[in-house]
Amino acid sequence: MSATSHLLKVVIQTVMAAPMTNDQSWFYALALGVSFLKCLLINAYHSTDFEVHRNWLALTHSLPVSQWYYEATSEWTLDYPPLFAWFEYGLSHIACFFDKEMLVVPNLNYASPATVLFQRLSVIVADVVFFYAVKECCKCLREDKGKDLLGKPSFILTVLLLWNFGLLIVDHIHFQYNGFLFGVLLLSIARHCQNRHFEGAFLFSVLLNLKHIYLYIAPAYGIYLLRCFCFTQSNADGSLQWRSFSVVRLVILGTIVLSTFAVSFGPFIALGQLPQVLSRLFPFKRGLCHAYWAPNIWALYNIADKAFSILGVKFRLLDINKLPKASMTGGLVQEFQHSVLPSVSPLATLVCTLLSILPALFKIWHRPNGARGFLRCLVICALGSFMFGWHVHEKAIMMAILPLSLLAVDSRKDAGIFLMLSVTSHYSLFPLLFTTQELPIKIFLMLLFTIFSLASLKTLFRKGGALLNPLEVTYLLGLIPLELICEFVYPLTVWQKTFPFLPLMLTSVYCALGVTYAFIRLYISLLTCSDTTKKTKMQ
Amino acid sequence: MENWSLFSLCVLLGLTSRWAVSFHSYSGAGKPPMFGDYEAQRHWQEVTYNLPVHEWYFNTTNNDLNYWGLDYPPLTAYHSLVCAYVAKLLNPEWVELHASRGYESHSHKLFMRATVLFTDILIYIPAVLLYCFYFCDGSSKQKVATALCILLYPGLILIDYGHFQYNSVSLGLALWGILGLGLGWDLFGSLAFTLALNYKQMELYHSLPFFCYLLGKCIKQGLIGRGFFQLAKISLTVLVTFALCWMPFLSDPKQPLQVLHRLFPFGRGLFEDKVANTWCSLNVLIKIKTLLSRETQLFLSFALTLLFILPSSLKLLSKPNLWQFKLALVNSSLAFFLFSFQVHEKSILLAAFMLPLLVKDGLLLPYVVTSLAFLFLSLYLLSHLTRTNEPLFWYFPFLVISVATFVWLEPPAKFPDLFPVLVSILSFLHFLGFIIYFNLVQLMEPQRKKSQKKTN
Numbered sequence: 001m002s003a004t005s006h007l008l009k010v011v012i013q014t015v016m017a018a019p020m021t022n023d024q025s026w027f028y029a030l031a032l033g034v035s036f037l038k039c040l041l042i043n044a045y046h047s048t049d050f051e052v053h054r055n056w057l058a059l060t061h062s063l064p065v066s067q068w069y070y071e072a073t074s075e076w077t078l079d080y081p082p083l084f085a086w087f088e089y090g091l092s093h094i095a096c097f098f099d100k101e102m103l104v105v106p107n108l109n110y111a112s113p114a115t116v117l118f119q120r121l122s123v124i125v126a127d128v129v130f131f132y133a134v135k136e137c138c139k140c141l142r143e144d145k146g147k148d149l150l151g152k153p154s155f156i157l158t159v160l161l162l163w164n165f166g167l168l169i170v171d172h173i174h175f176q177y178n179g180f181l182f183g184v185l186l187l188s189i190a191r192h193c194q195n196r197h198f199e200g201a202f203l204f205s206v207l208l209n210l211k212h213i214y215l216y217i218a219p220a221y222g223i224y225l226l227r228c229f230c231f232t233q234s235n236a237d238g239s240l241q242w243r244s245f246s247v248v249r250l251v252i253l254g255t256i257v258l259s260t261f262a263v264s265f266g267p268f269i270a271l272g273q274l275p276q277v278l279s280r281l282f283p284f285k286r287g288l289c290h291a292y293w294a295p296n297i298w299a300l301y302n303i304a305d306k307a308f309s310i311l312g313v314k315f316r317l318l319d320i321n322k323l324p325k326a327s328m329t330g331g332l333v334q335e336f337q338h339s340v341l342p343s344v345s346p347l348a349t350l351v352c353t354l355l356s357i358l359p360a361l362f363k364i365w366h367r368p369n370g371a372r373g374f375l376r377c378l379v380i381c382a383l384g385s386f387m388f389g390w391h392v393h394e395k396a397i398m399m400a401i402l403p404l405s406l407l408a409v410d411s412r413k414d415a416g417i418f419l420m421l422s423v424t425s426h427y428s429l430f431p432l433l434f435t436t437q438e439l440p441i442k443i444f445l446m447l448l449f450t451i452f453s454l455a456s457l458k459t460l461f462r463k464g465g466a467l468l469n470p471l472e473v474t475y476l477l478g479l480i481p482l483e484l485i486c487e488f489v490y491p492l493t494v495w496q497k498t499f500p501f502l503p504l505m506l507t508s509v510y511c512a513l514g515v516t517y518a519f520i521r522l523y524i525s526l527l528t529c530s531d532t533t534k535k536t537k538m539q
Numbered sequence: 540m541e542n543w544s545l546f547s548l549c550v551l552l553g554l555t556s557r558w559a560v561s562f563h564s565y566s567g568a569g570k571p572p573m574f575g576d577y578e579a580q581r582h583w584q585e586v587t588y589n590l591p592v593h594e595w596y597f598n599t600t601n602n603d604l605n606y607w608g609l610d611y612p613p614l615t616a617y618h619s620l621v622c623a624y625v626a627k628l629l630n631p632e633w634v635e636l637h638a639s640r641g642y643e644s645h646s647h648k649l650f651m652r653a654t655v656l657f658t659d660i661l662i663y664i665p666a667v668l669l670y671c672f673y674f675c676d677g678s679s680k681q682k683v684a685t686a687l688c689i690l691l692y693p694g695l696i697l698i699d700y701g702h703f704q705y706n707s708v709s710l711g712l713a714l715w716g717i718l719g720l721g722l723g724w725d726l727f728g729s730l731a732f733t734l735a736l737n738y739k740q741m742e743l744y745h746s747l748p749f750f751c752y753l754l755g756k757c758i759k760q761g762l763i764g765r766g767f768f769q770l771a772k773i774s775l776t777v778l779v780t781f782a783l784c785w786m787p788f789l790s791d792p793k794q795p796l797q798v799l800h801r802l803f804p805f806g807r808g809l810f811e812d813k814v815a816n817t818w819c820s821l822n823v824l825i826k827i828k829t830l831l832s833r834e835t836q837l838f839l840s841f842a843l844t845l846l847f848i849l850p851s852s853l854k855l856l857s858k859p860n861l862w863q864f865k866l867a868l869v870n871s872s873l874a875f876f877l878f879s880f881q882v883h884e885k886s887i888l889l890a891a892f893m894l895p896l897l898v899k900d901g902l903l904l905p906y907v908v909t910s911l912a913f914l915f916l917s918l919y920l921l922s923h924l925t926r927t928n929e930p931l932f933w934y935f936p937f938l939v940i941s942v943a944t945f946v947w948l949e950p951p952a953k954f955p956d957l958f959p960v961l962v963s964i965l966s967f968l969h970f971l972g973f974i975i976y977f978n979l980v981q982l983m984e985p986q987r988k989k990s991q992k993k994t995n
Binding site for chain 1: 551558563649
């Protein structure tokens with residue numbers, strides 16, 4: 001109770017910007033506040049991901065290690081790397097005290113109140129890693145002066161990260177452990193900013209072994225560390241100084257990475273299970289797109305294909321009988337057969353992804369811009385993989401937004417791009433919460449985050465004109481009628497029964513436009529940015 | 540950051556916590572045959588929609604008063620009627636006469652919660668925002684902080700969105716009344732407060748300060764001339780409002796009497812359950828409930844309430860300014876809570892609600908301490924409501940530990956009610972302390988900064 005009264009005092013003092021004995025108390029107030037909110041959401045809707053993690057708790061607890069990647073009683077088999085499995089194993093020992101029944105593998109879809117409480121609390125508590133990482137990131141900001149607390153970049157960054165809409169919705173309602181994982185990522189980035197590269201590399205290797213989706217940004221790490229850390233010096237104009245190559249650093253980095261992988265995969269290699277593990281980690285999933293199209297290039301590609309086929313039939317250029325069956329009336333199916341445009345294979349998507357990130361990688365190789373350039377490249381790698389990847393989940397956009405927040409409080413242009421990307425992609429997460437009960441929550445939280453980010457960034461960069469041009473503002477405002485149509489008007493119309501997928505498709509395509517736009521702008525800013533630092537920070 | 544954005548963030552935070560609390564269980568969920576306050580509200584929709592007005596407050600074959608009979612003034616009934624019309628549109632089963640008793644479903648819960656949110660947004664939240672904007676001293680940041688504290692006040696959120704009630708309507712209307720008086724719009728203020736009174740009779744707790752303030756103001760303006768004219772206008776407004784609200788019940792003299800009988804059930808005894816007021820606490824030592832006759836109990840409670848309310852009211856009468864008015868509101872509601880008849884623990888909302896209005900430099904500390912006390916009380920409410928381990932617990936994770944001690948720890952067999960009683964006695968002592976403290980503040984008027992004084 002004294003903690004609550006302290007919180008009240010701190011909240012009031014924070015907003016009044018009164019002189020405080022403890023300068024950092026606002027951080028803890030924000031962290032505590034968001035934790036309270038998360039606790040309130042314990043009873044909200046949770047998706048099948050809840051059962052996924054319960055199943056993993058059960059199988060890591062009840063079965064020996066040799067069985068972990070073979071167990072298939074539940075359809076939600078273990079498809080994260082071994083370190084995450086060990087994490088679940090650790091959690092399962094605490095789970096015993098809440099409800100032993102959840103650790104029984106055959107108890108499919110077991111969701112007693114104690115289970116829900118435990119799982120939700122585990123996410124909330126694991127977020128402590130995220131809190132720590134955010135604190136470290138605040139230290140990396142270039143300038144942290146502000147007239148009052150609300151105008152300080154570190155305060156704005158803390159709110160943008162701790163109260164991020166995507167994390168709240170995906171972690172604490174839908175159910176995942178992204179807070180914890182992004183905590184590790186942000187901590188790794190912070191360590192690189194602080195020139196503690198060995199730690200940063202170690203953290204990233206750990207992260208890769210927790211969730212392999214972060215392979216999306218591994219190229220950025222690889223090139224950056226090679227270029228800026230293994231080559232200890234650059235020439236005066238920023239170009240590479242070949243002679244400054246440090247074998248020692250390369251070897252140490254290699255050792256760190258390899259030993260992390262060894263600890264993680266070692267037991268399974270020893271058991272000869274590596275192929276099985278890899279097949280679980282990289283399942284050859286059917287379909288270019290997920291059931292709900294992530295707002296990437298392929299969503300636009302699909303809609304273009306549909307449009308062409310409709311037009312083609314209309315203008316008698318195509319024979320309707322020759323088209324694939326579901327193309328005219330089928331909506332969001334996993335195996336989307338393209339009728340006019342060529343079909344896309346996984347290899348094609350890989351090639352496109354690589355092509356999309358190569359210029360960025362080349363840029364930081366050629367003229368690195370220190371930690372900031374690395375961060376920008378990282379965001380582009382994440383975004384490029386999102387845009388062109390195979391079977392991408394809309395949640396993957398978080399990988400671009402969270403690191404971009406760091407850039408947004410530092411530069412005007414990045415703030416504008418961040419606003420575009422964050423509002424659009426947060427809106428694209430709406431279909432994840434499709435229940436009526438959660439509708440007010442997602443609208444309130446979305447408005448909360450959007451208003452805060454708009455107002456605070458506008459105040460931060462008030463000199464120099466508007467952050468968003470009229471076209472961008474119109475696009476973002478267009479989300480409001482889109483939401484009204486998709487969630488309020490459309491379900492009441494007669495088309496709801498015949499074309500139930502239409503609102504999802506609309507959302508997907510509309511957001512894809514915004515995401516693509518942000519991607520292009522980000523690329524332009526990377527390629528045109530001049531070296532503000534004469535020498536790289538690594539010495 | 541601009542003001543509008545800060546205020547909208549406060550509102551959004553308030554709305555989010557409200558709706559998130561509403562995910563949890565409501566009073567009487569899954570507990571036939573009587574269920575709880577949620578079923579009471581649903582039942583009133585059923586009664587008001589299906590039965591003619593003159594049957595609402597009477598015991599008839601169609602209207603069994605023992606099953607959640609209407610015991611709030613007419614405005615609540617009208618509100619239920621409006622909700623019933625909407626319910627009928629969405630799903631007629633919800634208000635089917637007799638057949639809908641104990642109706643529980645996920646969509647119905649959403650509907651009921653939505654009605655609370657709707658009235659909250661319509662009445663309570665604008666009042667809070669306007670109050671903080673116009674009547675809080677200090678920088679805009681302080682105003683926003685006050686708004687945030689009021690909007691996040693857990694008592695109201697838990698009762699309205701958890702347990703299930705519509706306190707935000709009556710409290711909101713009362714706040715509009717205070718706003719009106721503060722802006723000098725006495726007629727509007729009186730109208731709003733009269734409506735609040737006609738929504739929940741608990742607002743009587745605040746009625747004496749309103750009366751004394753307006754009367755004092757009129758007297759100050761001179762009882763011959765402007766003051767008298769003003770008094771007449773106010774009285775007319777109040778009477779007309781009452782008449783309009785009670786119009787359907789004025790045709791037959793039996794009607795208003797029956798309504799009053801339902802509103803003030805003197806037959807029910809000095810107190811029910813565990814309440815943090817004098818009688819309940821006293822009962823632990825001396826069994827006054829059984830010792831004294833009902834008439835004596837009534838007289839005693841009336842006398843003591845009057846005794847504790849008189850100093851504050853007289854002071855307000857002599858010095859009708861806004862500061863005195865607010866303090867009088869606190870003192871009056873505390874006095875009623877502590878000493879009056881048939882008080883429910885939820886009535887403390889009325890006293891607690893006023894306190895955030897007093898967040899100025901000097902009173903920050905008591906506010907923080909009060910919050911502790913009210914948290915303590917809401918703890919008690921939680922333990923009271925969560926005997927079946929409902930997830931309403933999760934609102935205060937830290938406090939869960941303390942509540943856990945109360946709920947899981949076995950009290951000694953001789954005193955099975957030990958913990959709830961301890962909680963209510965401790966809270967009572969806090970409130971007793973507060974009523975003395977605030978009376979002292981109001982009566983003695985310690986030196987305050989000139990800028991804080993608001994005179995009319």
